[in-house]
Amino acid sequence: MAPPTHRSEKPEPEEENYIADPGSKNIITFEQPGLVGGTYTIQVQQTISEDKSEDDNRKETDSTTCDPSTPPGKQQLKVLAPKFHLPADSVYSIYPEQGHEATHDTLPHIVLNNSTLPWERIGSRQAEGHRTDDYSKHAVPWMALLIFSPDELHLDDVEKAGIFAHTSLNAPPPKQSESMAVRVPLGDLVKLKEGTASVPFDDQIDLDQATTPDTNLIFPKASLFTRLFAAYDDNGEPQPGTPDISRHRFLAHVVRMNTRGTDSDKVDTPREFSVVIANRIGPLDGDEASQMIVHLVSLENVESLNPVPLPEVVPGSSSPEQPARVGLVSLYSWSYTCLPPNSLSVKQTFENLARTASMLKPIIPPHSEHLDDAAKRMLNRFEEGYTIVRSMTPTGEPTAALIRGPLTPNFIAPLERDFLSNSGADLKIFDEKLDMMDITYSSAWSLGRSLALANRAFTVSLTRVRHEILHPGTSERGGWKTTYDDLTDPSSSDWSIVLRFVLDLYHLVNVPSRYLLPGQSMLPRESLRFFFVDGNWIDALVDGALSVGYMYQGGLEGSPVEDDDVVRRALKKSINRFMFTDPTTVHHYRSAAVPRYGFFLRSSVIAAAQFPDLKVSVVEPSGGDPNLKVLLRHDIVAEETMLGFFSEAPLKGELYQMRFEVPAHQQFFSLGSVTDQDLEVVYKRQYTTTKPKVEDRSRNVPVAMVKWPRDGKGKSMSTNDNDTRERSQVFIWGSKSGLNDVRLVLVEKLAADVHATLVKEMAELGSDWYEETTATSAMMAYQLSSRSWHLQIG
Structure with missing residues (x-):
């Protein structure tokens, strides 16, 4: 972040031209528009004189001046500025976003596209009339951001009847919107002064600049208005007098962003926004979340509501006494959910995640140390990431089975990559000590086949590739000289579709979450879990996908067995060569970066209500391969859940440090x-x-x-x-x-x-x-x- 500055009426050249580094911002106190909104009178008076040359015979210089009795020329000029509504597309962003959550200490803010909008009208007549020496650094905006609870703005029918008694809304009583605002015709604004509410409107309202025939008004209680706008002494005691809106000069500023290298990098000049901040926080009581309503209100003529404190009840109201109200123009509004004070902050959340981080496996409850062999074996299986699921025997009888997904708490040694299975049944492993079947790899094979059959483009392309491989002319060509990559056009479009589908499988794309997390206890709320990726599980997944379209060929010369899917074997050989061949060999085949390690993060800090763009980065050790992409993928896969994959595990010495941080554009x-x-x-x-x-x-x-x-x-x-x-x-x-x-x-x-x-x-x-x-x-x-x-x- 660049150092904060202010922009005066005559900014310094160095200050005006300063541009922060890419990704940084420069904070400016305010930006004064050329003319604030209102009516101006231009007065023109001209004097004409004539200078005679030296060779002129006349000794005197004739001069023609204006007749003093002639009045100067005058013309009125109106500068249009928003008054009752914001212009279209004025709002760039808000925080907290509509319906999202925020902690109780949050000061909501709104970002406006127009950098001069908060100062395009006069907010404080008193400040304008008594300019201080440092006025060039202080300008009171004409808008303020206020937050309320719904009950602070709710009006009952009796209150509505008193407020709108002399307006066109007297019968039936107007309805309040979800933001507790009332839509009022502009022609009724002055008539509100005859009702029970105090309103900051002149007897003659200039409606020429109105873009719609009505506006939104909110009616907070007069007692709350007094507390929000009163001047306070050093002990925090309210002082009687004129409402003090001068404090809002510290709650509006301009941000100049250097957008180079971002999606907003469309022009050569940096972008400027205006920001308005609220000066009230959420509730400090209770253990439950509460709804808060944010209103961007107009401060124009608010100083006319004096002296404060205003009467807190309507004079002459019957018992129970009716609370007095104050009407304010609402320019924009939204609502959010305020979390209770006992909620975890970002700092506390990160500390808790660091303290409880562990490997991905089921939570094992406390148990006795004196266990039999079967119980110990079962606990060991849980430590290896297994869980128990309901299964069926080949004869249809229900039973229990062991299963885990591709994400394991321990490193799994790779097996031969050329194994084939025609049904997945031969991939089951019987645990003699537990008398249970391990269906991990058979379920992976079945899933791969199901995903392949659900993808019509892959199935059709794979069938064509099979026929091309089996065609005699294909074998006689002797193969292609180079491998396919994303920078060259494929010789076979079908092959590129097949390869892309397989690469997605290696990155576990479209794999259902129940396979990634077989047990719910493996990822509790507010937890960070790390895991290894079992390459054998993915090989079984790929084998099941490539089995689609296999037909018995009667065996071919050179096949290991009679009933051998030689096409699938050739496909897997080509894919393995493409992905795992050492790039230093003579053929210069590249080794594809595939997931070998990763993490699950489940926390409210990455929820849509908090920071959906939580930044994840990896600091690689010195001497590492600069061309190696360590962080392959990190996505929000479910509410409050992020999944990330790395191309290397810590034991390989490549992954050194991992960092989670709140992104700059989502700071508040x-x-x-x-x-x-x-x-x-x-x-x-x-x-x-x-x-x-x-x-x-x-x-x-x-x-x-x-x-x-x-x-x-x-x-x-x-x-x-x-x-x-x-x-x-x-x-x-x-x-x-x-x-x-x-x-x-x-x-x-x-x-x-x-x-x-x-x-x-x-x-x-x-x-x-x-x-x-x-x-x-x-x-x-x-x-x-x-x-x-x-x-x-x-």
Whole structure:
């Protein structure tokens, strides 16, 4: 990530042209549009004068000026900007996504395609009228992201009747959408002022810029509105006065992305997005998940709803008292599921996965050490990855059998690759000690044949290849001079189809999950399991597939046995030569990379609700083959389940380290570690230069760790820190002691404390590392961004 910067009305050339490295981003405080939305008057007055040349006989210079009595020319200009709706295709992404899950400390955010959209209208008239010296680094957006629980926005019929009494929606009462919004005609917005709700609308609303005849409104309780928009002192106590929306200047910023090398690499210039972050977190109570609704609301004229605190009940309402409401325009909305506070975080999940990682095999319950030989044998079979399934004898009697799939906890020595079976029955292995049949390889053979018969293209192509091999003219040609690869056109299109199908079998493509995991206990929730790939099982799978179309040929000269499928033997010989011949031999046949080792990861961290694009990478040892592709495949094969294959096992010395990490594009914003009793926030090191005099070798070391108790001020948690100052309260838990109904981040106070800490601490670490003069939204975007956790194995 590039160092955060700000974009002023006259940006510095170096700052304006800075482009982060590919895959990185540059955070900009805000981007000022040329003109904000509204009506402007252009006034023109022109003065014309004439300068006479020196050789002119006239000594005086005639000058013609405007008559002072002539009024200057005027013309009105309207700058269109969104007001009641977002333009089409404005939203690039949201987090959490619609219907997905997130932890309680998550600060939802929305990414907009237009980098100037949050500042295209005036958000705070008060801030515009009293510009501070550092105004060029601070601009209050006209939109804010707020989160609510459904009950905080739900309206009963009595409330609806009072709010819409003087509008066209008075009868029947309007219905609320799933986001608890009400669709209101624009012509009724001013009439809402006559109802029981407080609304931030002028008597004359400019509807010229409206693109639709209505808009969405939400009606949170006035008591909640007061808590969300009141100014607070250093002790976290609300102060009366005008609603404070200036804190939202720290909750909107611009991101410039270098998309080179990605799917978005369509133009030469980097892409810019605007981001708006919420300043409220999810519930801190309960053990069950709860639904949360996110609304992007308009802040325009919200300052007119003063003074706060607003009345909490409707004056004159009968018992029970009717809560007062405030109407806000909703520009966009979605919902997500907030996980309870006792849910595992990404860090805790990775720690648990690392602690419990093991090989893929059934979970064996505790047992006595004094077991008979049969019991010991059975336990050994379980340790080898076997499980027991119901089976049938050839005579139709039900019995039990041993089975495992191609994924084993132990390395299986390879057998001869040229074995053939015509039914799979001869691949069964009888365990005399257990008096049970091992149907592992026979089931693999049957599966291969079933998959082949289900694929019409493969079956037809295999039949044609069989006829070509048996045709006398094919044998007389003496064969082809080179092997087929993906870069050359095949001499036989049928052969390429057959080879592709077989290669898919070697990579276990389309193999049902019940064969990969014969027992459910082998992969419990929140587990990481490693395995070897049994090449013999895959050979049986391939043999079953290639057996399709076999007809008795009466034996051919040179066949080992009379009833021998010589075509299948020739096919397997060619495939094995193509895939496993040493590439250093004279024929230069390449050795195909096939799965030999892998992992199963089952965790909520890779669910669609969390990080479906969890990044998996392999760090190869020095001196390894640079042309060897170690990570062959990693796919999400089921909900919360990822399957990965490697071309080499650790015992071969090729696979050195494996790393799971949250992808950069799926990182989010988080407050920190927060409970119903305290808040802990880690202050990250931050830099304002891309070329420091001395590089910081401890970038990931926090600059400070601060803890705030619920009813007190914050203090540094570092044992070697000399900073003993008390820090202003930055989080409001509830409206009363013991309640957690507000959960509001006082981001302006947090920003001031972070900036003061960075100025002090970073100056001691590096003289030119942090030279910002004031807190900015770019600084807070970096501080609130979630940490990039990763799990490294090896």
